[in-house]
Structure formats: structure tokens, C-alpha cells
Amino acid sequence: MYTISEISRLTDTSAHTIRYYEKEGLLYPKRQNGQRRYDDQDVTWLRFVLRLRETHMPIEQIRSYVTLFLAHGEQDTTRERLALLEAHHANVLAQLAALHETERMIAEKVDTYRRLHPTIPALDVVQSSENASVN
Amino acid sequence: MYTISEISRLTDTSAHTIRYYEKEGLLYPKRQNGQRRYDDQDVTWLRFVLRLRETHMPIEQIRSYVTLFLAHGEQDTTRERLALLEAHHANVLAQLAALHETERMIAEKVDTYRRLHPTIPALDVVQSSENASVN
DNA sequence: CTATTCCTTAGAGTGAACTCTAAGTCAAGC
DNA sequence: GCTTGACTTAGAGTTCACTCTAAGGAATAG
The missing domain is CATH 1.10.1660.10 (Multidrug-efflux Transporter Regulator; Chain: A; Domain 2)
Incomplete structure (x- = not known):
């Protein structure tokens, strides 16, 4: 204890x-x-x-989950808990996808800067059309 | 425009x-x-x-980045911008790792619940030692 | 011409998740 | 026996990132 x-x-x-x-x-x-x-x-x-x-699950949602757990014994709350978990699982997967995409964007910008270094001309000239300005 | x-x-x-x-x-x-x-x-x-x-980059950090960009012309801020980007990149990678781990944990719990369903005995009996309680 | 819709500003309000304060109780170490 | 440190509570304060309000000015549609 x-x-x-x-x-x-x-x-x-x-x-x-x-x-x-x-x-x-x-x-x-x-x-x-x-x-x-x-x-x-x-x-x-x-x-x-x-x-x-x-992973940004709101406290209120975690509380719902705990509440269901505590209610178990009175009634079966397994289905509801599974639903909550699955919802958050989907959420986490979405976060993973977004993070992954952003990670690629940043890695690309880092690369661009690295290629420029240490001789740095006018930056905007070196950009791809996708990244119209380095920013 | x-x-x-x-x-x-x-x-x-x-x-x-x-x-x-x-x-x-x-x-x-x-x-x-x-x-x-x-x-x-x-x-x-x-x-x-x-x-x-x-990806939870604070507004203040984004502002620093923009400020450096605006200061360009006066002086070369490429190095500093690269440093900021790299720092956030590391951050994003750490977030990815954490998310991935949590995703695994949740997927495992979802699995456990799925195996229990629809016949649900006393939950605590079915847990692995790692997951001492389903929660 | 007038109503609607969009725009402007400074500044107040909101919600989530802490984070800390104040005032006090209690047990352990010297 | 007293100081130190950990604990208790209710409740106030902080930070971040919005989000909205109020009061009013300008452009566009009918």
C-alpha cells in the first residue's frame, strides 16, 4: 500500500x-x-x-468509463465499456494518421532547410510549388 | 485574394x-x-x-518561428528556424511513439472485451497479470 | 434607399486541466 | 516535547486556446 x-x-x-x-x-x-x-x-x-x-481522452470520458465499471455488479456494463474503448481507439487512430502526416510535412521542411545550409540564397526561390513559401 | x-x-x-x-x-x-x-x-x-x-505546437512557438521569418532580410535566421523545426519534429516523433504504445494498449483491452462478449463472467478472473484489472 | 451581410475593434467570457493556497491535523525522528 | 514533513479539505488562481459580445462602419442585393 x-x-x-x-x-x-x-x-x-x-x-x-x-x-x-x-x-x-x-x-x-x-x-x-x-x-x-x-x-x-x-x-x-x-x-x-x-x-x-x-492521448487526449477527456477526463469526463474516462469518468464515464469508471462509472460503468463501478456500476458492474448491479448490471452488465461490458457492452458500454467496449463501445467507449472502441470510440477512443478510433480517435487515437485518427490522431496517429494526423500526426504521421504532419511529421512528413515537417521532415520535408527540415530537409529543405538542411539543403539550403550553410549557403542561404533568397529562400522563396528554392521552394517547390507545393510549399510556395518556406515559412 | x-x-x-x-x-x-x-x-x-x-x-x-x-x-x-x-x-x-x-x-x-x-x-x-x-x-x-x-x-x-x-x-x-x-x-x-x-x-x-x-500536433500541439504552442502558439507562442509558432510565433517565434514567424518572427524569425519576418526578421529575415535584416539578418540570416535560417539556422534558428531549422532548430525550431527540428525541435518540434522530435516532439512529434515522441508523440507518435506515445500514441502508438497507447493504441496497442487500447487495442488489447478491446480484444479482451470482445473475447468476453456476449457471455460475460466475472471480469477480473479473465485478466492477464499485466492487466491486473480490466478497468 | 434600405435591409442584409460582412467587416472592424477592444475586451470579456468559457472550458479544460491542472496548480496552488490556507488552515489545520497527525505521526515520526531527535 | 517539539520540529519537520506529510497528510487533510475547500476553494481560489492560472494557463491555454479559443470563443463570443457589443457597438458600430462599409459594401452589396433587391
């Missing part, structure tokens, strides 16, 4: 943020004398949450 | 946002009777800016 400062170190996340995530309904740690205690499952889950956040 | 509403339509970006970008020093359109007029270069540049924003 970890204290908040321990899980903070383990996940490289401020205690402030961890408490904030709890307030937002993403975490439900045990309590000992009123203090938060986290087990390995909590650490694993927090790491997953951080992953989802890195 | 396009009006603000035309470039807005062309780039699928609100006129509000386009004026905001100008205020932030990302765009320098011509003026006609005080009204903004955009040429094809401006459109191309705005599209590139939108790409950079999509």
Missing part, C-alpha cells in the same frame, strides 16, 4: 493532480486514518489513465 | 480564430479599405499552422 507521495513518485505525477483525479471520479483509493492508500492495482490503473490523458 | 469569411470556409476555421491568430502574430494579411485580404500563400501557411496546432 502506497501513500499519495509514493504513488506520486511512482507515476511521476503531482499529489495535487492525483487528488484532483480522485475528485473527478477517476480514482477510488482506500483510506487509513483518513489518509489515502493505493495498492498495485491503483498504480496500474493510474498509469493507464495517464496514458489515456496523453 | 480572399476575404476572412472565404479563408474561413477554405480552412474550416472560424473567422474569430483567424483574427485571434493574427493578434497572436501568426498571420499578416494585406488590407483593403481596412479589411483583411488573404492570398493563396496565406491559405497555405494557415493550413500549415493548423497542422502544427493539431
Whole structure:
């Protein structure tokens, strides 16, 4: 069982943020004398949450997911959770595609600059028609 | 030459946002009777800016880049611009790696759920040790 | 000519996700 | 026994990137 400062170190996340995530309904740690205690499952889950956040899944959506998980037992929420995951999966794939395309654009511009260096004439002359100005 | 509403339509970006970008020093359109007029270069540049924003390059960094571009003529800013581009390129590559990893994690969870469906027993029993709880 | 539509500006408001402050409790080390 | 440091809470403040409002001026369609 970890204290908040321990899980903070383990996940490289401020205690402030961890408490904030709890307030937002993403975490439900045990309590000992009123203090938060986290087990390995909590650490694993927090790491997953951080992953989802890195990929810009809104906190509200993560909360929906957790809520469904907590509702399990009362009723079967597997279908809904799968739907949420699949939606975010599609989202991540779209992000990947956009990033990939932008990566290509930037790599191309970097290349253009590299070819110009160290003798730099008027830049606009050297551009392809696609990249009408280097910018 | 396009009006603000035309470039807005062309780039699928609100006129509000386009004026905001100008205020932030990302765009320098011509003026006609005080009204903004955009040429094809401006459109191309705005599209590139939108790409950079999509990949989370802060507006301030984009402004630095533009500022260097505008300073060209006074002095050679190619080296600095190359450095900025390369830094963001590294950034984008890091984002790609993170996204890719998260994509794998989510795809795995989706798979797990799919295998459980439509007969769903106690979920926690089915987990791998890595994914101690489905969550 | 007049209504509509577009434009202008400064500046206020919004929403997401933190990030920190203040005031206080509690347990461990010396 | 007291200082240090970690913990608690409610709530305020910050940052970023928009997003909109208000008040008004100019061009175009009928």
C-alpha cells in the first residue's frame, strides 16, 4: 500500500493532480486514518489513465468509463465499456494518421532547410510549388 | 485574394480564430479599405499552422518561428528556424511513439472485451497479470 | 434607399486541466 | 516535547486556446 507521495513518485505525477483525479471520479483509493492508500492495482490503473490523458481522452470520458465499471455488479456494463474503448481507439487512430502526416510535412521542411545550409540564397526561390513559401 | 469569411470556409476555421491568430502574430494579411485580404500563400501557411496546432505546437512557438521569418532580410535566421523545426519534429516523433504504445494498449483491452462478449463472467478472473484489472 | 451581410475593434467570457493556497491535523525522528 | 514533513479539505488562481459580445462602419442585393 502506497501513500499519495509514493504513488506520486511512482507515476511521476503531482499529489495535487492525483487528488484532483480522485475528485473527478477517476480514482477510488482506500483510506487509513483518513489518509489515502493505493495498492498495485491503483498504480496500474493510474498509469493507464495517464496514458489515456496523453492521448487526449477527456477526463469526463474516462469518468464515464469508471462509472460503468463501478456500476458492474448491479448490471452488465461490458457492452458500454467496449463501445467507449472502441470510440477512443478510433480517435487515437485518427490522431496517429494526423500526426504521421504532419511529421512528413515537417521532415520535408527540415530537409529543405538542411539543403539550403550553410549557403542561404533568397529562400522563396528554392521552394517547390507545393510549399510556395518556406515559412 | 480572399476575404476572412472565404479563408474561413477554405480552412474550416472560424473567422474569430483567424483574427485571434493574427493578434497572436501568426498571420499578416494585406488590407483593403481596412479589411483583411488573404492570398493563396496565406491559405497555405494557415493550413500549415493548423497542422502544427493539431500536433500541439504552442502558439507562442509558432510565433517565434514567424518572427524569425519576418526578421529575415535584416539578418540570416535560417539556422534558428531549422532548430525550431527540428525541435518540434522530435516532439512529434515522441508523440507518435506515445500514441502508438497507447493504441496497442487500447487495442488489447478491446480484444479482451470482445473475447468476453456476449457471455460475460466475472471480469477480473479473465485478466492477464499485466492487466491486473480490466478497468 | 434600405435591409442584409460582412467587416472592424477592444475586451470579456468559457472550458479544460491542472496548480496552488490556507488552515489545520497527525505521526515520526531527535 | 517539539520540529519537520506529510497528510487533510475547500476553494481560489492560472494557463491555454479559443470563443463570443457589443457597438458600430462599409459594401452589396433587391
